[in-house]
Amino acid sequence: MAVMTYREALNLALREEMRRDPRVFVMGEEVGLYEGAYRVTQGLLKEFGEKRVVDTPICESGFTGVGVGAAMLGLRPVLEMMTFNFAILALDQIVNTAAKMLYMSGGQYNIPLVVRGPGGPAAQLAAQHSQSMETYFYHVPGLKVVRPSTPADAKGLLKSAIRDENPVIFIESETLYAVKGEVPDDPDFTIPLGQAIVRREGTDVTVVAYMGMMYRAMEVAEELAREGMSVEIVDPRTLRPMDTQTIVSSVRKTHRAVVIEAGAGFAGMGSEILSFITEQAFDDLDAPVERVTGENAPMPYARNLELLKTPSKAKIAAAIRKVCNA
Amino acid sequence: MGELTQDQFVGFYRTMRTIRRFEQRVVELVNRNDIPGAAHEYVGEEAVATGVCHALRPDDVITSTHRGHGHILAKGGDPRRMMAELMGKSTGYNRGRGGSMHIADLELGIFGANGIVGAGAPIACGAAMAAKLKGRDGVAVSFFGDGATNQGVLLEALNLAAIWKLPVVFVCENNGYAISASIREMSPLQRLADRAPAFGMPGDSVDGMDVLAVHEGASRVVARARAGGGPSFLECLTYRFVGHFTAEKALGIKYRSDEEIEEWRQRDPLVTYPAWLRERGICDPARVDAEVEAVLEEAVAFARQSPLPAPEEALDGMYATTYPGLPARGW
Numbered sequence: 001m002a003v004m005t006y007r008e009a010l011n012l013a014l015r016e017e018m019r020r021d022p023r024v025f026v027m028g029e030e031v032g033l034y035e036g037a038y039r040v041t042q043g044l045l046k047e048f049g050e051k052r053v054v055d056t057p058i059c060e061s062g063f064t065g066v067g068v069g070a071a072m073l074g075l076r077p078v079l080e081m082m083t084f085n086f087a088i089l090a091l092d093q094i095v096n097t098a099a100k101m102l103y104m105s106g107g108q109y110n111i112p113l114v115v116r117g118p119g120g121p122a123a124q125l126a127a128q129h130s131q132s133m134e135t136y137f138y139h140v141p142g143l144k145v146v147r148p149s150t151p152a153d154a155k156g157l158l159k160s161a162i163r164d165e166n167p168v169i170f171i172e173s174e175t176l177y178a179v180k181g182e183v184p185d186d187p188d189f190t191i192p193l194g195q196a197i198v199r200r201e202g203t204d205v206t207v208v209a210y211m212g213m214m215y216r217a218m219e220v221a222e223e224l225a226r227e228g229m230s231v232e233i234v235d236p237r238t239l240r241p242m243d244t245q246t247i248v249s250s251v252r253k254t255h256r257a258v259v260i261e262a263g264a265g266f267a268g269m270g271s272e273i274l275s276f277i278t279e280q281a282f283d284d285l286d287a288p289v290e291r292v293t294g295e296n297a298p299m300p301y302a303r304n305l306e307l308l309k310t311p312s313k314a315k316i317a318a319a320i321r322k323v324c325n326a
Numbered sequence: 327m328g329e330l331t332q333d334q335f336v337g338f339y340r341t342m343r344t345i346r347r348f349e350q351r352v353v354e355l356v357n358r359n360d361i362p363g364a365a366h367e368y369v370g371e372e373a374v375a376t377g378v379c380h381a382l383r384p385d386d387v388i389t390s391t392h393r394g395h396g397h398i399l400a401k402g403g404d405p406r407r408m409m410a411e412l413m414g415k416s417t418g419y420n421r422g423r424g425g426s427m428h429i430a431d432l433e434l435g436i437f438g439a440n441g442i443v444g445a446g447a448p449i450a451c452g453a454a455m456a457a458k459l460k461g462r463d464g465v466a467v468s469f470f471g472d473g474a475t476n477q478g479v480l481l482e483a484l485n486l487a488a489i490w491k492l493p494v495v496f497v498c499e500n501n502g503y504a505i506s507a508s509i510r511e512m513s514p515l516q517r518l519a520d521r522a523p524a525f526g527m528p529g530d531s532v533d534g535m536d537v538l539a540v541h542e543g544a545s546r547v548v549a550r551a552r553a554g555g556g557p558s559f560l561e562c563l564t565y566r567f568v569g570h571f572t573a574e575k576a577l578g579i580k581y582r583s584d585e586e587i588e589e590w591r592q593r594d595p596l597v598t599y600p601a602w603l604r605e606r607g608i609c610d611p612a613r614v615d616a617e618v619e620a621v622l623e624e625a626v627a628f629a630r631q632s633p634l635p636a637p638e639e640a641l642d643g644m645y646a647t648t649y650p651g652l653p654a655r656g657w
Binding site: 073 | 418419422428432438441445447448449450455456460478479485486489644645647
């Protein structure tokens with residue numbers, strides 16, 4: 001095990017997969033010479049050359065289409081969205097072609113494509129650069145959607161995404177790039193897509209959270225432990241396919257659940273998680289499931305307003321207390 | 327031109343005749359509700375797909391459009407599997423999952439017809455890029471209409487192909503209209519090929535009603551791409567003799583004058599070209615016609631007799647691999 005940052009873990013995953021498979025190549029804006037706007041592709045141009053680390057003009061739709069075509073001819077492109085917000089410009093290629101091609105062609109063409117980059121609430125970047133982008137993708141049959149919270153997950157899940165035969169949406173976070181953690185050294189270390197993980201064991205309540213919200217929930221759980229409350233935290237890691245089993249098993253154990261999401265709550269991931277918990281574990285619940293979500297508003301710029309947009313520790317704690325005291 | 331063989335001359339006609347009669351059969355079948363959904367016929371534009379695809383090798387790639395039957399047939403597509411797909415049958419190219427606008431054939435390098443205007447252009451660039459990275463000398467052709475030339479993603483693709491010198495040929499089928507929108511009102515240019523130099527690539531404009539002119543123009547730019555000379559833009563001036571889609575006739579909307587339609591009909595390649603073949607004593611077109619009828623008759627019969635897709639297989643093929651033990655929900 002080596003201790004490294006989330007950013008370094010992603011970089012290592014790319015490096016290892018590019019060494020392992022000559023069909024893997026990286027393409028996007030500023031990925032080569034500039035080594036990535038967030039330095040995730042640092043050193044790749046030097047090691048692999050410009051045929052496999054391809055700088056593109058600013059044209060998300062265009063280069064995503066190129067990725068789709070290259071995947072159809074047998075390569076395995078890893079596309080970088082400088083921030084995932086820009087992926088909206090490539091939505092047609094991702095949703096209408098990458099996601100649907102296998103099914104729509106009657107099984108002829110699969111698209112082994114990874115689209116990765118940072119998304120979610122960032123730090124005072126305002127509404128166009130700070131939003132929970134997974135929402136736009138997890139609804140689409142044919143896509144897989146990953147949100148890795150830790151350096152080890154970042155590495156293990158990105159390697160699985162690159163080895164996957166399907167289009168995978170892999171959304172990192174600007175606010176997590178500098179987070180450090182232990183990461184297995186084994187170049188064959190991978191984490192299967194579609195496996196949740198219990199981050200913290202507890203007996204009183206199950207909290208489902210990922211990315212920044214998972215870290216916030218962990219802090220709240222430590223504080224509540226001092227009051228004698230035992231909080232279990234489950235991180236889905238992959239949003240599609242969702243590992244409902246791990247989440248439902250946890251709820252069956254604790255009989256209470258709180259679902260947290262950073263994005264706007266209306267028709268959000270929290271609604272989906274709450275719905276399968278209710279469908280599958282209704283009789284096990286001792287209290288209605290609580291959702292703590294971001295406000296249904298664009299992300300404001302001012303620091304004080306920005307803090308109001310995403311679920312605060314106080315709101316998370318209040319929801320946990322509410323279900324535990326019900 | 328002198329290099330073309332008798333077989334090639336006859337081959338051009340066979341392809342054009344197959345497309346024309348295929349589309350006419352489609353209209354009949356749509357009108358009898360044997361083909362559901364929307365079909366966009368290629369009637370009038372046959373010389374374009376034929377001239378271009380006959381300049382390609384089997385391993386070259388094409389991306390097609392919503393008006394794609396002609397491209398698929400010209401690239402060697404099987405009329406039986408096409409007709410079955412149009413009828414939504416399990417024996418169709420896409421096992422009944424795609425229909426008219428999405429026919430694809432991995433073996434023939436048909437990277438899919440695409441129902442989104444302009445969306446095939448970057449995909450052709452990707453195929454060309456992959457061929458180049460793999461050290462192959464394959465070429466990719468992107469077919470699109472005049473309407474697509476105002477679509478952002480097409481312009482992005484033109485630039486990408488130009489900066490990376492990709493072996494791509496952008497074939498603009500300028501039939502004058504995006505549904506009812508005349509290109510004369512949607513672009514200030516007289517020649518759409520004039521956009522090409524702005525992207526740093528040659529742009530040529532050919533008579534899309536003349537299969538020999540299209541083939542000559544296409545052969546030149548395909549050879550250029552294959553030799554590493556980079557992308558080209560080939561505008562083919564053509565016309566569709568029918569509506570934007572089958573049922574348009576019933577709508578009674580008129581956006582083209584009878585005189586204009588008649589003028590273009592005078593240049594129908596399915597009239598002028600067989601006349602030329604006869605004059606030159608190259609072949610008797612009637613014999614080809616009979617062969618084509620037999621092929622299409624069999625295609626329709628095959629499609630009719632084929633079963634619908636099995637409902638229990640409706641969710642198959644959503645993902646290329648499955649993870650045993652994962653619950654179905656969430657997929």
